[in-house]
Amino acid sequence: MTPSRRTVLQGGLASACAAMTTLPHWSLASPTSPTNEVSLLVVDDGFAEGRAFAEETARWNRNVHTISGDVTSLWYRDLHRRWQSATSVIAGLTGYTALFCLERLAWDANHRVVIRIDHTRRALGEIEHVVKASASVLSRTDRLPANWGPAMARLLLTSRIDSRAPRTSRTVRSSSLFSAAWAEPLVSWVIAPKGWAGA
Numbered sequence: 001m002t003p004s005r006r007t008v009l010q011g012g013l014a015s016a017c018a019a020m021t022t023l024p025h026w027s028l029a030s031p032t033s034p035t036n037e038v039s040l041l042v043v044d045d046g047f048a049e050g051r052a053f054a055e056e057t058a059r060w061n062r063n064v065h066t067i068s069g070d071v072t073s074l075w076y077r078d079l080h081r082r083w084q085s086a087t088s089v090i091a092g093l094t095g096y097t098a099l100f101c102l103e104r105l106a107w108d109a110n111h112r113v114v115i116r117i118d119h120t121r122r123a124l125g126e127i128e129h130v131v132k133a134s135a136s137v138l139s140r141t142d143r144l145p146a147n148w149g150p151a152m153a154r155l156l157l158t159s160r161i162d163s164r165a166p167r168t169s170r171t172v173r174s175s176s177l178f179s180a181a182w183a184e185p186l187v188s189w190v191i192a193p194k195g196w197a198g199a
Helices: 005-018 048-058 072-082 096-108 148-158
Strands: 038-044 064-067 089-095 111-121 127-133 168-174 186-193
Touching (some): 038 048, 038 072, 038 148, 048 064, 048 089, 048 148, 048 186, 072 096, 089 096, 089 148, 096 186, 148 186
Parallel strands (some): 038 089
Antiparallel strands (some): 089 186, 111 127, 111 186, 127 168
């Protein structure tokens, strides 16, 4: 019997975790403006949207770590030491499976996902973006361009990070600049220490 897509994803997830356009309605800072405390960006370069996200972050001179679905190397080479600090904030654009693993590792390090934006393909090339964040972040997500990868980078790098703030949700839809299908939904996210309130 041929395994279902759900079975394949669950199997890959278990293995990975066991192994260890302009936005006129957004008030986004320019790359020369003060930014928040994000010290590392994690990008899955297997997606065109991820590559566009990474190109935008390069303008901000931030440390970017690229993955291809698997976070094992990132964990052993960087995160297990980085998360010993109570001041380490990371952000990224990855597939759902990678964030699932990172979120569970973060719990053990007393870190939490404080901004999460799920990107899901809908009919006729439309993308649904479900934003779960503080009210101050939600207020900056009125609309998204078709090339939304760079917009996500700017949003994550210029939003105030406060893990104590209550999170609410909103759904925004956009078209897509890219036509290639994804094997799973993509997620933009920020992980910060529990109780963190940035400047």
